[in-house]
Amino acid sequence: MSLYVPEGTPPIVPGAMARIERRLPHPGEVLVREGARVEPQDIIARAFLPSPPQIVNVAQSLAIPPALVERAMVCEVGEQVFQGRDLARAGFAGARSCKAPVSGIVTAIDGETGYVTIAPDPLEMTMAANVRGVVMEILPHEGVVIETPAAQVYGVFGVGEERNGVLQLLVTDPDQVVTHEYLDARYSYMILIGGSGITAEALRRAVQSQVRGIIVGGIDEQELRDFLGWGSYLEWHTGIRSWRLPDPQHTPEPGLTLLVTEGFGVRPMSSPIFDLLSSRAGQEALIDGTTRIRHGMRRPRLVVSLARSDGMNLDLPRPRIRPEAMVRLLDPDHLGQVARVLSVPSVPITLSSGVRAAAVEVFQEPQPPFWVPRTAVEVLN
Numbered sequence: 001m002s003l004y005v006p007e008g009t010p011p012i013v014p015g016a017m018a019r020i021e022r023r024l025p026h027p028g029e030v031l032v033r034e035g036a037r038v039e040p041q042d043i044i045a046r047a048f049l050p051s052p053p054q055i056v057n058v059a060q061s062l063a064i065p066p067a068l069v070e071r072a073m074v075c076e077v078g079e080q081v082f083q084g085r086d087l088a089r090a091g092f093a094g095a096r097s098c099k100a101p102v103s104g105i106v107t108a109i110d111g112e113t114g115y116v117t118i119a120p121d122p123l124e125m126t127m128a129a130n131v132r133g134v135v136m137e138i139l140p141h142e143g144v145v146i147e148t149p150a151a152q153v154y155g156v157f158g159v160g161e162e163r164n165g166v167l168q169l170l171v172t173d174p175d176q177v178v179t180h181e182y183l184d185a186r187y188s189y190m191i192l193i194g195g196s197g198i199t200a201e202a203l204r205r206a207v208q209s210q211v212r213g214i215i216v217g218g219i220d221e222q223e224l225r226d227f228l229g230w231g232s233y234l235e236w237h238t239g240i241r242s243w244r245l246p247d248p249q250h251t252p253e254p255g256l257t258l259l260v261t262e263g264f265g266v267r268p269m270s271s272p273i274f275d276l277l278s279s280r281a282g283q284e285a286l287i288d289g290t291t292r293i294r295h296g297m298r299r300p301r302l303v304v305s306l307a308r309s310d311g312m313n314l315d316l317p318r319p320r321i322r323p324e325a326m327v328r329l330l331d332p333d334h335l336g337q338v339a340r341v342l343s344v345p346s347v348p349i350t351l352s353s354g355v356r357a358a359a360v361e362v363f364q365e366p367q368p369p370f371w372v373p374r375t376a377v378e379v380l381n
């Protein structure tokens with residue numbers, strides 16, 4: 001979805017210009033012009049997707065020798081056939097018939113094997129904008145780049161494709177775990193704001209209720225595997241010391257988009273993130289769960305379109321780590337917690353682990369100040 005995820009972008013962007021890249025899965029036709037204003041439901045491109053050829057054993061179906069198949073055919077090579085119509089006939093007055101399994105073009109009749117090959121008609125697929133904005137760039141035969149002023153939330157992990165819907169609060173406390181009792185048909189086509197976690201049963205109920213997406217602070221690894229249909233944690237492994245995130249090319253589409261803001265396990269959603277999402281409940285949003293940690297790192301994110309009058313910046317913020325800045329902590333002991341920076345020394349500091357590294361001194365009232373690695377903080381905008 002995102003054309004780029006700039007380094008240093010905070011996990012929360014209350015208002016900035018978002019660039020949304022919408023690409024067709026196969027070369028096709030772009031239906032809008034540069035500069036056009038689009039709504040989420042507007043069709044902006046279409047493509048005709050080829051289908052694999054269908055091979056029909058006509059000789060077996062009609063109980064005739066393969067050499068007689070060509071004589072039994074109703075149509076010739078290169079002619080159109082329609083699904084459910086007669087492809088070939090045999091017997092007295094054509095008593096036995098073989099129906100075409102798909103609509104398409106007959107491409108081959110094999111008199112030695114009795115097989116007939118049909119090239120199915122291509123399937124038309126259309127692509128909606130999924131977001132309100134302005135088309136800033138046309139990607140010929142591929143798609144468009146849409147710009148929109150938006151509030152954005154970046155997660156740490158997600159699964160699922162781009163989807164749009166109305167943001168809706170599902171819980172009132174970021175510490176709550178979402179179970180299947182929370183979900184029903186009222187939430188169809190919505191993007192739900194959850195709490196500290198969600199169960200596999202709740203995710204399945206959400207798919208049945210046609211929920212578009214769910215945002216939670218964390219998810220237990222076993223619950224995620226259960227939902228994705230993975231038998232064991234070995235599904236994450238690619239080698240003895242290597243692992244991977246779910247590959248969209250080899251993982252079935254889950255039926256909704258899940259965005260995790262903090263990490264694995266039961267993790268209360270960070271208060272600034274929960275507050276921002278809550279303040280935007282009832283608005284149209286775009287959610288994308290695509291996650292990559294190598295070969296073009298990409299974080300999942302939520303985009304909520306705003307009006308230009310909302311006081312947003314046209315440029316993405318790049319906040320620096322400085323004294324008095326609010327930060328979100330990423331170290332295991334404080335994951336997801338919010339703290340304030342006390343000092344940022346220019347020389348390495350010896351941490352409690354004994355490692356010397358660039359560090360930041362932070363404090364959380366009423367606790368005493370403590371040190372965390374500089375790589376373990378994200379500045380909140």
